[in-house]
Amino acid sequence: MLEVYKEIGVRDVINASGKMTILGVSTQDDRVGKAVYYASKSYVVMEELIEKADEIISKFTSAQGSCVTLGAAAGIAITTAAVITKGKLNLIEKLPNSQGMKNEIIIQKGHSINFGASIPQMISLGGGNVVEVGQANKVLCEHIEESINEKTAALMYIKSHHAVQKGMVSLEEMIEIAHRNNLPIIVDAAAEEDLKKYIEMNADMVIYSGAKAIEGPTSGFITGKRKWISACKRQYAGIARAMKVNKENIIGLLKALQLYENKDLKSLIDEQLKIVNWLREEFNKIEGLRAEIEKDSAGREIYRLKLKIDENILGFNAKKLINALECENPAVYTRNYYSNLGYIHFDPRPLKEGQEVLLLNTVLKTIDRLKEN
The missing domain is CATH 3.40.640.10 (Type I PLP-dependent aspartate aminotransferase-like (Major domain))
Known part of the structure; x- marks a missing residue:
């Protein structure tokens, strides 16, 4: 894959936030890209x-x-x-x-x-x-x-x-x-x-x-x-x-x-649940973190991981972890509407294949660094 953003000195992003305008909304199927390309030629x-x-x-x-x-x-x-x-x-x-x-x-x-x-x-x-x-x-x-x-x-x-x-x-x-x-x-x-x-x-x-x-x-x-x-x-x-x-x-x-x-929406939902279930199991192994699965509040068939940050155990709050993750390279962006209550949400839909492993490792590495400080 062409690293077009790195080539101009802009960081890559691990998007666990969702299809958000601030992160470029979504990625496109190659067939969409080809349609755009050929339309531009006439x-x-x-x-x-x-x-x-x-x-x-x-x-x-x-x-x-x-x-x-x-x-x-x-x-x-x-x-x-x-x-x-x-x-x-x-x-x-x-x-x-x-x-x-x-x-x-x-x-x-x-x-x-x-x-x-x-x-x-x-x-x-x-x-x-x-x-x-x-x-x-x-x-x-x-x-x-x-x-x-x-x-x-x-x-x-x-x-x-x-x-x-x-x-x-x-x-x-x-x-x-x-x-x-x-x-x-x-x-x-x-x-x-x-x-x-x-x-x-x-x-x-x-x-x-x-x-x-x-x-x-x-x-x-x-x-x-x-x-x-x-x-x-x-x-x-x-x-x-x-x-x-x-x-x-x-x-x-x-x-x-x-x-x-023509999308197989059931398969996409099953994949979402597979990722969030795996992340839940992994995060729940860490003292000071409590993870659970939560369905989209507006009723859509979207399943996210809800992670509670225990400030008393870890020594930092959700907002500090969010800020640190966004400063990483690649940057990690999460869903943060309830950060004031100590929660971070992870949306699996934008993750590229296998990227959940990189996401987990980056979060855990960042947590360890914040604990040391």
Whole structure:
């Protein structure tokens, strides 16, 4: 394998964090790389390619239509612009200034998250005025219903492990509220693995990343009802111009979707469990560490290792171990949302074949060094 990062003086990474933007999201099948390469060698009428991509993507999602994007974050801005302008050019050209327009986007307080940037900021890029309802740990249907007014353009639901999982109004209830009030609902499903579920639930627009679960190049798409998808595409005459996706990445996305549909997901899950079970056994041999297996908090079929760092025994806390691992060469990146509680999570999905051994040895070596200091 070409060590392209070492050649320019950038460290390699052992990624035990997940399909994360800060680490380049995911690795690609060679067939995706070849598709990108060959697409770069020819010209194409971009409008024709975008329309053909609409047709192909929609077969994978069972939706009426689909719009390619630069990524899921761009999808939030574009869907917001679509529900505000409804595809009218004179309004498109005014965005993100939506003064005087029907521009309020309702989201639950527990969904107003930061994923590297904030959801409200992405909505604002599309001209949306964010209306957060309820509290961070409790939202009721009444909060949503009573916030709807003549300025409401859409409801938005964030399906993410970053979002608060308890005390929120369900997607089913939000869809019912939206449609009862003749409003569209947008679902941000960036990292979700099921490409049909939310369309089958009657969501109007669903946003996916092309580079996360699908393992394509930098890309994404919005899939949903034809009326709204048409309005999304029209945004390329406005704010989406700054978020356009190139021909190579569209072709790479289409190839990745083809491969994704044929993946043996059961075998991938079995491999995840094999790795985390082995790591659990090995880490539990070390005094001061307690390891267990934990399923993804958002309900996806993802299994991770949850490692508790006992500061009283080891003499350092989880944050210190995390910082030390990230300074290694190769750097080791873990999943650290609960480091303040003393936990580190290890996601097996991004590990290359056999890399779990290097991961274990690097962690144990780092622990020994920290104990000596």
